[in-house]
Amino acid sequence: xxxxxxxxxxxxxxxxxxxxxxxxxxxxxxxxxxxxxxxxxxxxxxxxxxxxxxxxxxxxxxxxxxxxxxxxxxxxxxxxxxxxxxxxxxxxxxxxxxxxxxxxxxxxxxxxxxxxxxxxxxxxxxxxxxxxxxxxxxxxxxxxxxxxxxxxxxxxxxxxxxxxxxxxxxxxxxxxxxxxxxxxxxxxxxxxxxxxxxxxxxxxxxxxxxxxxxxxxxxxxxxxxxxx
Ligand SMILES: [Zn+2]
Numbered sequence: 001x002x003x004x005x006x007x008x009x010x011x012x013x014x015x016x017x018x019x020x021x022x023x024x025x026x027x028x029x030x031x032x033x034x035x036x037x038x039x040x041x042x043x044x045x046x047x048x049x050x051x052x053x054x055x056x057x058x059x060x061x062x063x064x065x066x067x068x069x070x071x072x073x074x075x076x077x078x079x080x081x082x083x084x085x086x087x088x089x090x091x092x093x094x095x096x097x098x099x100x101x102x103x104x105x106x107x108x109x110x111x112x113x114x115x116x117x118x119x120x121x122x123x124x125x126x127x128x129x130x131x132x133x134x135x136x137x138x139x140x141x142x143x144x145x146x147x148x149x150x151x152x153x154x155x156x157x158x159x160x161x162x163x164x165x166x167x168x169x170x171x172x173x174x175x176x177x178x179x180x181x182x183x184x185x186x187x188x189x190x191x192x193x194x195x196x197x198x199x200x201x202x203x204x205x206x207x208x209x210x211x212x213x214x215x216x217x218x219x220x221x222x223x224x225x226x227x228x
Contacts, residue, residue: 010036010044010171011057017098017175018046022053026100026182031163033078036171037088037095041065045084047075079139086144087167090151093219096171101163102182104189108132109158115184118205119197123184125212127156128223130181135160153227155220156181169219 003011014034021027021034032052035045046052047059061077062070067085069077078084084097108115115123115130131150136142136159147165150157156166156177164181168174191197200208209224 007038007044008057010038011060013171014044014046014060015055015057017171018052018055020175021098021100021178022051024102024179024182026102026178027052028101032098032100033080033084034099034171035078035081035084035097038062042070043084043088045077045081048078050075080143082139082141083144083147083165086147087151087165090148091167091221093169094167094174095169096174097165097167098171098174098178099159099163099165100178102178102185104185105130105158105164105182106162107189108185109163110161112160114158115181115188117188117197118200119191120184120187121208123180123187124200124205124208125216126177126180126218127184128154128209128225128227130154130156130158130184131223132158132160133165135162138162153221153223155222173219 017034021032030049030051033046035043037043041064043063044060045063046055047061050059059075061075063077064070067077067081080099087094087097109132114132118124133146133150136146147157158164166174166177166181168177212218
């Protein structure tokens with residue numbers, strides 16, 4: 001049976017986001033994975049063993065809420081799909097999950113340096129702090145379980161000695177958080193080589209969080225809004 005127009009559009013969107021992740025050095029070779037909720041019972045997810053830069057819509061897998069294939073399209077779901085399912089289980093407001101290995105974010109994750117400096121309005125408003133979820137062996141439940149304590153308060157995480165995870169109300173939202181996370185990591189890294197960043201005062205941070213709440217009304221969770 002041919003996919004519905006909605007499903008086909010989501011398949012194409014997954015491929016477009018995959019290309020962008022690959023081109024922006026957020027996943028070498030076959031690294032990274034993307035999923036999107038299709039309806040209450042089904043999800044679309046990127047296939048295992050395929051570069052995210054070279055996916056075609058027919059390669060995208062349809063799975064159920066347990067990660068089992070609903071339709072055998074000739075590809076298998078990502079080995080990290082359990083991490084995605086874990087996010088959906090804990091966050092009913094989430095409809096898309098992106099896992100990637102963005103270069104600067106991953107350097108922070110392997111050096112044990114969470115992103116805590118408040119240095120740019122955009123990253124403070126969108127992300128706040130980005131903690132590091134403790135290391136878990138890929139494709140085991142250790143990795144999803146390591147994220148649990150952060151899921152209620154954060155929409156983007158570093159994964160210790162591994163990479164990063166972001167999620168949102170739709171795929172664009174999840175994807176842009178990944179881009180914003182890596183830009184934030186890059187700025188913090190470069191600033192550290194250049195004498196260190198100037199940080200916002202608490203009063204400035206409070207003003208930015210007020211903007212997030214009242215002006216921008218952003219969906220999702222934020223550590224300075226939901227974590228205190
Ligand atoms: Zn990974």
